[in-house]
Amino acid sequence: MLMKRTKRILFLACTALLFLLPGCGKESQQGFDLQKESDIIGHKVAYNAGSVYEIMMSPRTDITKLCFNTQTDCIEAVIGGQADVMVNDDCIIPPDEQRRLGVRLALRGEKNFPCGLVFRKGPNELREKLSKFIDSLIATGEMQAIYDRWFLCDTPSSVQLPDMGPEPSGEPIKIGEAINLPPVAFPVEQEWRGLEPELLQRFARYVGRPVEFQFYPTSSAVPALQAGNIDILGGAIFITEERQATMDFATSHFSAHPGYYVKDETIKERLGFWGGIKQAFHNNLIVENRWRYITGGLWETVKIAVLSILLGSLFGAGICWMRMSRRKWLKQTAKIYIDVMRGIPMLVFLMIMFYVVLAGTGMGATAVAVVAFALNFAAYVSEMFRTAIQSVSHGQTEAGLAIGFTRWQTFRYIVFPQALKSVMPVYKGEAISLVKNTSIVGYIAIQDLTRASDMIRNRTFDAFFPLLIVTIIYFILAWLLGKALDLCVKKKG
């Protein structure tokens, strides 16, 4: 009883601490004054790993470098005071978001980065058509009009796609977007908006084929393009010589400039603690019905987890049977299978299944994830089943046989119920850990719960609130699964 209460209090305290943490940075009203690019010398500069800014900044010795994985982390660093300035594309934080976050675009850099849409290496009719189409748009000035619509406005997230007439039917062109970022490309409910979606929608009408957008995180977008899961990859991708060696670009459709962002408390709306939470709730869940990312993600996660557990348990039982078989080759096969599966990191295995093994089968990403997780789960639980069965004394089997049951009946009625009881605690742990492990399916473009939080984070630059929400949901999910399994055993027993 006391333990329970202590646990509850601890849990509440941790949650409260998580809420308070973002407000704890040292407050200085204004960021430092940035007039020209050389002013950053001697300051702490945050930038994104894997971006051109990393290439730009990493050789420099006259600044303190802070390299983060996502731009959300960079922004958090600027807001929290760990970094003085963050460098990224000038379009990455639209003006309305700047005011909300208390971050100001202080300076546009001199450099000019042409961006292009990416195709697989090699001759490609579609690419030539797109290049020709972009050239014509530039020539007529229409490209500039598109750019202005999305880039030269205060709140690009509220801009609508113009009416371009009905979408053609036929085999769709599959587009992967590596970012979720106004004004370049961002989904609002089912519709993708922004400069690139508008351009591609226009192109669709030009070639007479529909377009289909899907979000691909940067890490898996390129393999997806190579494997043929997508035809065109977008997402403000800079045309660099290095990239041109492995992929082909269409004519550049716009250019980005380096943007230097600093903290500026004066432009930020003051909200207070509860106001902050209220706003975070509104921004992350209510605006553009973003809670739908969460419910959609939850459904994917539950679907993958439950199907993998069911399929994996069945398959695991088969492996267990093979492992305990008297036939040497069956036993050996099972042994090798278990060793191999346990030796491969789940993420690597998932990517191999999706991009290599099952690439040509036309299976959906969710189906591939279920198969991959089931195969992995089977390897682990088969060994659990085996030890549980072996822990039931041989006398039980003998008693069953001696009283007149067949071998199968003896297993079914005598050994299995006892083994089930002893396997349950570890099995439950493994099942819960599978639920949590499904958070990696984002790598094969499944919008699960974790990916849902990423999508929201990418838009709201809120490092913390979406994560807290999904943390709580994962926790509840694991708890419910444990309860459900307990119930199953009780009914059996």
Place this chain on the structure above:
Amino acid sequence: MITIKHLSKSYIDPDGSVFTVLKDVNCEINPGEVISIIGPSGTGKSTFLRAINLLDPPTGGEIIVDGENILAKGYPLNKLRQKMGMVFQSFNLFEHMSILDNVTFAPMKLRHLTRQQAEEEAMAMLRKVGMAEKANVMPSDLSGGQKQRVAIARCLAMHPEVILFDEPTSALDPTMVGEVLSVLRQLASEGMTMLIVTHEMKFAHDVSTRIFFMNEGIIYEDGTPEQIFDHPVHSATKAFVQRIHKLVFEVDGPDYDILDVHSQMGGFCNKYNIAAKRDAADRITDLMIQSVMSTRYPFTLRLTYSEQYDTTALDFMKEGTDQSPLQQPGCDPQTLDTLRSLCKEIIEEPTKRGFRVKFIL
């Protein structure tokens, strides 16, 4: 009912050597017989029993039940086992079921009784073994004796024609042996056909209609309890049933270490709780060696104790003669009187290979 012909069983060790447990077992078991299988450890008693219901399938021979060879391919073993109950040394109650469920489970699944029928029958069986009040308890809450009684009830609930008991009291505390044996006694008196592997000699003697003495992988001697226990034909049987312990010395000459003989005899007497006999044994030994045996090397000196009859004997055996050393000149009457005074009885008898003087102490 059951006829067993030339039954054999051997294992092949991992190193390739063949280890034979049952050599050639032949017997016939008739309805209503209560057969106790006795014999030294490691002579295949349990293996024989477990071969009959094929829990340990034999490697050769025939087992004919009601006219059919059950070793034939495709014989419905599970049907056979439903008629042939087995009670184990380690009870083997189904650990995940209550006592009542243990007894009702197989009749419901295999005899297709309804739960109500099965429970009524089960309660009757449990009452019979005195376990009715524990019907709703789990096996782990019972003592060994109680578990074994439930195991017997579970067996009876299948209405078997014969029950095999594999050392049913060997895993029990001495205080619990009685309760299980009295259940067995009751079953025997009701005419149940039973085969019991046991070390309880008194029980085997009192309850059985027939005894198999097993030794060296065969049924060495087969007979009524009177034949086996009181008039065994083979010396191995006799040694076993009378639980005879021996201490043997081959005395080859005057330099033989007599002190060691005394020390070993002392240990032997202490071990079997016959310390009172030690003094007599020592004095007879010394006297014999000093006098009558001093010219008769080599000879054999043997101290034996029968647990069954609580008798101790000291034997002097000389090969190649049919004359008693006590009758020869050189054995003066005074020595003979002393020897007589040290023991209850002196038996002088010729043996196959020589002559023996036996002192009953």
